[in-house]
Amino acid sequence: MQVKIYNTGIYTVAGLSGELDECAAAELRRKLDEALVLPDVKKNIVFDMGGVSFMDSTGIGVLLGRYKLLKQRGKNMFISNVNAQMDRILRTTGIYTIMQKVSV
Amino acid sequence: MTKINKFEMRLSALSENESFARSCVAAFCLPLDPSIDEINDVKTAVSEAVTNCIVHAYNGAPDKYIDMSVTAEEGGRLTVTISDSGCGIEDVEQALQPFYTTKSDEERSGMGFTIMKTFMDELLVTSQKGRGTQVSMTKYFRGARNVDSRTDSSTD
Numbered sequence: 218m219q220v221k222i223y224n225t226g227i228y229t230v231a232g233l234s235g236e237l238d239e240c241a242a243a244e245l246r247r248k249l250d251e252a253l254v255l256p257d258v259k260k261n262i263v264f265d266m267g268g269v270s271f272m273d274s275t276g277i278g279v280l281l282g283r284y285k286l287l288k289q290r291g292k293n294m295f296i297s298n299v300n301a302q303m304d305r306i307l308r309t310t311g312i313y314t315i316m317q318k319v320s321v
Numbered sequence: 322m323t324k325i326n327k328f329e330m331r332l333s334a335l336s337e338n339e340s341f342a343r344s345c346v347a348a349f350c351l352p353l354d355p356s357i358d359e360i361n362d363v364k365t366a367v368s369e370a371v372t373n374c375i376v377h378a379y380n381g382a383p384d385k386y387i388d389m390s391v392t393a394e395e396g397g398r399l400t401v402t403i404s405d406s407g408c409g410i411e412d413v414e415q416a417l418q419p420f421y422t423t424k425s426d427e428e429r430s431g432m433g434f435t436i437m438k439t440f441m442d443e444l445l446v447t448s449q450k451g452r453g454t455q456v457s458m459t460k461y462f463r464g465a466r467n468v469d470s471r472t473d474s475s476t477d
Contacts, residue, residue: 239372240336246428271340273368274432282428302361309439310432 219268220248222258228295229259230321234268237276246279253287260292263321267298276303277310284316295319324395326352334375334385334405343367346391350399355462362440363399363460369433370403370456377423378407378454397465404455410448417446442466 218235231249235241253262264280266272284294296316299307307313328349332338343364350363371387379385390402410416417438422431438444443459 236340238336238339238368239375240339271343271364271368273365273372274430274436275372277430277432278428281430301358302365305358305361305440306365306436309436310430 218245218248220245220252222252222255224257224259225321227259228261228263228319228321229253229257230263230265232265232268235270237269237272237279239273239275242275242279246282249279249283250286253283253292254290258292261295262287262292263295263297263319264316265297265321266300266303269303270300272303272306274306274310277306277312280312280316297321326393327391329388329390331386331388333383334379334387335383336372336375338387339368339371339375342371342387342389346389346401349391350393350462353393353395353397353399353462355397355399355460359460359462363401366437366440366458366460367401367403369437370401370458373433373454373456374403374405374407376429378405378409380408397462398459399462400457400459402455402457404453406453409450409452410446410454411450413446413448 218233218237218241221232223230231253237245287294294316297319330345332342346367347360347364350360374387375381385407388404392400415421417434419435420431422429437456437458441458441460445457446454448454
């Protein structure tokens with residue numbers, strides 16, 4: 218999976234692209250955990266899923282894991298640009314109760 | 322007579338095969354004329370079942386196999402059966418509970434079976450400790466189940 222990190226307004230955006238399943242999870246985790254500790258990362262972090270064509274519950278595990286890590290560091294995590302397939306998973310698993318949708 | 326189309330395949334229990342497995346099933350069920358959302362439901366459920374084989378049944382061992390059997394019935398009923406010969410599940414009922422996971426230290430959501438159950442119309446899990454697990458899932462496309470129940474009173 219590709220990860221692009223940039224700042225815009227009050228947000229740091231982590232733009233993801235590819236298919237988020239078991240095959241992609243370990244590498245994505247490593248890339249995000251390296252990038253999101255850098256000093257210019259803002260308090261509000263948005264995971265932009267616009268380039269993600271598929272996600273399963275392994276992806277939910279990755280998102281929840283990042284949410285916990287970021288929360289420990291006092292950061293807020295948001296999510297944006299989810300497609301219909303992902304939206305159904307995020308609703309089924311109740312992720313929106315801890316990670317709000319925003320537009321960036 | 323209802324036309325039945327089947328395919329079976331055996332693939333190595335490697336995570337790089339997940340995308341292949343769900344795409345195969347998606348392509349195979351196209352003649353049943355599913356909606357985009359229904360195809361996505363099937364792809365997601367297949368991905369969950371295959372992930373379970375790799376991560377849980379075989380615990381990442383690369384020299385194991387996953388067997389898939391897919392049946393498409395005219396009228397819009399799709400059945401996907403995914404089997405492994407891995408460690409098996411001690412308590413299937415517990416494994417089916419939302420958020421239940423044996424691997425919480427690995428950031429597992431414990432939602433795999435919940436997604437299979439929610440996204441498919443029927444889910445049957447049979448398992449034998451030390452022998453393996455079989456997951457059988459059925460999806461009725463575009464309300465095919467309702468048509469069935471009107472024309473065939475023997476189905477439950």
